[in-house]
Amino acid sequence: MKTLVSCAALSLAATGAASASCYSLDAGGEAALMAGYSVTEAAAGPELMDRPPVADDAIAVLCERPAPEFREKDFELLHHGLALYVRSGPDDAATVISLSLREGNEYAVQLHEGDLSEDDVAAITAVLEGFDAGEAALARHYQAQEDG
Secondary structure, X not given: OOEEEEEOOOOOOOOOXXXXXXXEEEOOOOEEEOOOOOHHHHOOOOOOOOOOOOOOOEEEEEEEOXXXXXXXXXXXXXXXXXXXXXXXXXXXXXXXEEEEEEOOOEEEEEEEEOOOOHHHHHHHHHHHHHHHHHHHHHHHHHHHHXXX
16 A cells, blocks of 8 residues: 655644543544553454444544554554544644545555654654555465465
């Protein structure tokens, strides 16, 4: 998949949250805590992660992380029709980025708040470049299940 990087302004309603918390987001930007839920943990197995415990009208998951980063298997969330927002930093200087799919299965990364350093951009790009390998591994897993 190709990656599109762009910037947009967005204000999210999950300020003051504890580190490593994830929230369900609706179209209005309202956030509901998903106690104990972690995208990283949910995507740890070889199969596609289960749909997160979000409402039917949820459009995204917002996760608090120590840095503006995506992780190796974050793309799995997109298979459930949900975008991923990552928020890091203190409330008065937060950085918010998102990962979604555009038409043609193109990964889209947006910066909504704050700034990204050159190191942040390099780290995000490296993870995105690994998503195709992750998608291929997921396909191989399911093919092995069918063959098995």
